[in-house]
Amino acid sequence: MKKVTIIALVLLFIFPATCLASTFSDAWHSQQNRIGVDKIAHFGCGYIIQDCLKKNTKLTCVERTLTVAAIAAAKEEFADAGNWDRNDFYATVLGGLVSEIKLVIRF
Secondary structure, eight states: OHHHHHHHHIIIIIHHHHHHHHHHHHHHHHHHHHHOHHHHHHHHHHHHHHHHHHHHOOOOHHHHHHHHHHHHHHIIIIITTTOOOHHHHHHHHHHHHHHTOOOOOOO
16 A cells, blocks of 8 residues: 555656756756856855854854855965955855844744
8 A cells, every 4th residue: 555655646746846846947057057056156165164163163253254254265365276266255255144144033
């Protein structure tokens, strides 16, 4: 009985969902290509670094943001052999700042 239920679940829900997802993925990929995968990666790294600093240190928000900025600047200076891409730097710092946003919903 379980085998029939799983097959029915796949045929009725999962397969159509993947087909629909592939149609909507074109819009996502065009947006992703416009921004650039590199900038998305920088944004994500900034977010992760800031979040780790928030959870594991007693630094203030400003100190954490300055630390992320310093790491981003060091990456641009040393890993890219001094070939600065300021948009990479901005994306990394912005990712860190987004990590600090708190959404409070009160009812």
